[in-house]
Amino acid sequence: MKVVLPYLSNSHVALKSLIESFDHQVITNQPSKKTLSLGVQHSPEFACIPFKILLGTYIEALENGAEMIITSGGKGPCRAGHYGQLHKEILEDLGYEFEMIVFESLTDSFRDFFGKIRKVAGDASWIRIFKTIWREWNRLTVLDKLQQKVHKVRPRELKPGHTTDVFDEVVDLVAQAESIAEIKEAKKQGIDKLEAIPQNKDFEPLKIGIIGEIYVVLEPFANLEVEKVLGEMGVEVDRSIYLSDWTEEHSFFVPAEDPARDAAKPYLDQLIGGHGQESVGSTVLYGQNDYDGVIHLAPFTCIPEIVAKSILPEVSKEEDIPVLTLFLDEKTGGEGIRTRLEAFIDLLLQKQGRKEMKIS
Amino acid sequence: MNGYLGIDVGSVSTNLVVINEEQNVITNLYLRTKGEPIKVVQQGLQDLKEEIPADLEIKGVGTTGSGRKLASVIVGADIVKNEITTHAIASSHQVPDVRTILEIGGQDSKIIILRDGIVVDFAMNTVCAAGTGSFLDQQAGRLQIPIEEFGDLALKSENDVRIAGRCSVFAESDMIHKQQLGHSVEDIINGLCQALVRNYLNNIGKGKDILGPIVFQGGVAANKGIKAAFAEALDTEIIVPENYDVMGALGSALLAQQKVAKTGTTNFKGWDSASLDYQPSSFECESCTNRCEVIEIYVEEELAARWGHRCHKWDMV
Numbered sequence: 001m002k003v004v005l006p007y008l009s010n011s012h013v014a015l016k017s018l019i020e021s022f023d024h025q026v027i028t029n030q031p032s033k034k035t036l037s038l039g040v041q042h043s044p045e046f047a048c049i050p051f052k053i054l055l056g057t058y059i060e061a062l063e064n065g066a067e068m069i070i071t072s073g074g075k076g077p078c079r080a081g082h083y084g085q086l087h088k089e090i091l092e093d094l095g096y097e098f099e100m101i102v103f104e105s106l107t108d109s110f111r112d113f114f115g116k117i118r119k120v121a122g123d124a125s126w127i128r129i130f131k132t133i134w135r136e137w138n139r140l141t142v143l144d145k146l147q148q149k150v151h152k153v154r155p156r157e158l159k160p161g162h163t164t165d166v167f168d169e170v171v172d173l174v175a176q177a178e179s180i181a182e183i184k185e186a187k188k189q190g191i192d193k194l195e196a197i198p199q200n201k202d203f204e205p206l207k208i209g210i211i212g213e214i215y216v217v218l219e220p221f222a223n224l225e226v227e228k229v230l231g232e233m234g235v236e237v238d239r240s241i242y243l244s245d246w247t248e249e250h251s252f253f254v255p256a257e258d259p260a261r262d263a264a265k266p267y268l269d270q271l272i273g274g275h276g277q278e279s280v281g282s283t284v285l286y287g288q289n290d291y292d293g294v295i296h297l298a299p300f301t302c303i304p305e306i307v308a309k310s311i312l313p314e315v316s317k318e319e320d321i322p323v324l325t326l327f328l329d330e331k332t333g334g335e336g337i338r339t340r341l342e343a344f345i346d347l348l349l350q351k352q353g354r355k356e357m358k359i360s
Numbered sequence: 361m362n363g364y365l366g367i368d369v370g371s372v373s374t375n376l377v378v379i380n381e382e383q384n385v386i387t388n389l390y391l392r393t394k395g396e397p398i399k400v401v402q403q404g405l406q407d408l409k410e411e412i413p414a415d416l417e418i419k420g421v422g423t424t425g426s427g428r429k430l431a432s433v434i435v436g437a438d439i440v441k442n443e444i445t446t447h448a449i450a451s452s453h454q455v456p457d458v459r460t461i462l463e464i465g466g467q468d469s470k471i472i473i474l475r476d477g478i479v480v481d482f483a484m485n486t487v488c489a490a491g492t493g494s495f496l497d498q499q500a501g502r503l504q505i506p507i508e509e510f511g512d513l514a515l516k517s518e519n520d521v522r523i524a525g526r527c528s529v530f531a532e533s534d535m536i537h538k539q540q541l542g543h544s545v546e547d548i549i550n551g552l553c554q555a556l557v558r559n560y561l562n563n564i565g566k567g568k569d570i571l572g573p574i575v576f577q578g579g580v581a582a583n584k585g586i587k588a589a590f591a592e593a594l595d596t597e598i599i600v601p602e603n604y605d606v607m608g609a610l611g612s613a614l615l616a617q618q619k620v621a622k623t624g625t626t627n628f629k630g631w632d633s634a635s636l637d638y639q640p641s642s643f644e645c646e647s648c649t650n651r652c653e654v655i656e657i658y659v660e661e662e663l664a665a666r667w668g669h670r671c672h673k674w675d676m677v
Contacts, residue, residue, distance in 0.1 A: 029649065030649045031649070032649035032650065032651055033651050034651075160672065161671065161672035161675075164671070165672075221650075225670060228670075309567075310566070310567060312567075313567035313568070316481075322480065322481065324482075325483075334670075335426065336426075338442075339426070339442045339443065339444065339484075340442075340444070340484055342441075342442040342444075342445070343442045343444035343445050343479075343482060343484075344482075346442070346444075346445045346479065347479045347480070347481075347482065350478045350479060351478065351480070
């Protein structure tokens with residue numbers, strides 16, 4: 001069957017490979033301005049940007065013959081938990097015919113979860129299913145590890161853009177690997193390639209943590225490539241969320257202890273949906289780990305992140321770590337974001353008493 | 361005599377400031393951008409040349425504002441700096457112990473918090489234009505009142521009229537509605553000033569430690585109604601510095617002086633750059649799904665600058 005999935009940056013490589021292992025063809029496009037326009041056109045005006053981009057992604061794929069949409073649900077009082085259902089209603093009203101499979105948390109209902117796996121996997125044996133999931137899980141974690149390496153190399157690269165070019169090749173290597181052994185080999189090669197990039201090893205970059213709602217943190221199209229822009233300005237970034245962490249927590253395994261959630265407790269002791277509590281907790285952790293600043297990415301009108309934002313000034317003061325919140329919506333011009341990022345870097349350098357900067 | 365030039369190309373106005381070695385403002389210009397940044401920068405240069413003393417030599421240039429890149433291509437800037445930093449620099453130069461800067465410009469508004477002369481926090485509106493100069497401009501036009509008289513009229517208000525400030529579109533319909541009911545123009549304008557201040561403090565001022573001395577700058581600081589509304593809402597004195605409307609340009613002139621003191625030379629292309637022919641053009645790159653809108657600037661038919669692309673395909677060597 002032709003299948004469409006939400007597009008999540010490089011993680012798409014692993015998700016695509018997982019679904020295609022069961023005789024499907026994934027036809028998701030990387031989101032573009034056209035995707036956004038389609039999504040905006042058919043979404044409720046006050047829906048958030050992840051909702052709109054996903055709807056646009058589905059429409060593009062349905063136009064190209066997609067027959068099945070696979071997505072995730074959610075728990076807690078964030079409306080994104082019902083996005084799958086709402087997308088389905090809208091798409092059916094538009095006259096599309098398709099099957100929609102929404103994976104809810106494993107802990108919500110084992111039966112539902114495994115029933116849906118069976119639907120996607122057809123008549124494959126459970127052993128084959130689990131082996132495949134395990135292989136793709138490995139691919140996903142390797143991609144995340146390589147991404148973390150990229151964040152360290154980029155601010156130190158001598159030729160702007162070099163790291164991004166090499167990373168594109170590395171992702172291809174990981175995508176082509178056919179077994180866990182090959183994935184591991186691709187990881188090793190990838191790390192070597194990234195380390196071979198000519199760098200200024202003496203340069204001590206500013207360190208900024210990136211927090212916020214999962215989709216806008218993970219997908220560069222939604223956040224106007226904030227990680228790359230910061231990296232090329234000479235900043236080492238760290239992301240509070242990786243898809244491999246999230247998956248671990250929400251589906252295949254017993255929910256793990258979440259250090260961010262614990263760290264948030266003095267400020268916010270309960271789940272408020274989405275990643276609100278994690279945003280607060282991650283800021284605490286970045287403060288304790290001597291990061292220079294935190295950038296908070298929030299979709300416009302996102303309630304959990306609005307709540308987090310109103311708590312962050314106190315965290316910022318207590319932990320002595322500057323925080324910049326960026327609300328993201330339909331705008332595709334990156335200049336406004338760049339202006340704020342530049343000013344934020346100026347602020348952090350002033351705070352450190354440092355004057356020199358890689359790019360002014 | 362040595363001078364340093366600062367240029368701030370904003371959405372509504374383009375400002376040019378020349379300072380001397382002692383950091384005093386020799387001359388400043390406030391021009392309307394009118395959507396033609398290149399033309400207005402060139403016009404500004406020509407006007408400036410007439411105004412400055414004949415023996416003044418430009419030793420350094422800084423550009424800022426949303427058109428800072430473009431301006432830097434035209435004049436040859438020594439430093440290109442974001443407007444948040446330049447505003448803070450100018451403000452603490454004019455009012456050394458400033459701890460809060462309220463800045464309202466054409467299409468954005470910002471708050472900057474300083475402690476001991478260092479920026480410790482800031483915020484800038486991201487997705488909403490309510491409470492910016494453009495909106496005031498538009499309403500003044502609709503009421504057929506020159507924007508310069510807007511503030512004085514607000515001060516003449518005798519009764520409070522509440523205008524919704526959450527969204528500029530709703531504020532406008534609320535104003536029209538109140539007009540139809542028969543409220544006086546003065547009261548409505550005053551209500552609008554209060555609504556803008558309420559929205560500003562509640563939106564970008566949220567969670568910020570607003571301590572005095574408070575400086576109010578940007579084009580909208582000319583509006584006495586808004587100044588009074590801030591003073592009332594914050595229950596404290598509001599300082600509007602002498603060069604309130606050209607602070608970004610002043611800040612970048614100060615930065616240019618600093619920069620040139622280090623490098624020893626300037627990139628300034630001279631006054632002739634005012635008469636060269638600049639042509640911008642743009643195209644959509646079709647190499648990938650990003651579909652970047654690439655901008656090219658031609659000087660005398662030769663490609664001088666290119667930006668807007670995300671990858672490095674269109675980098676100029």
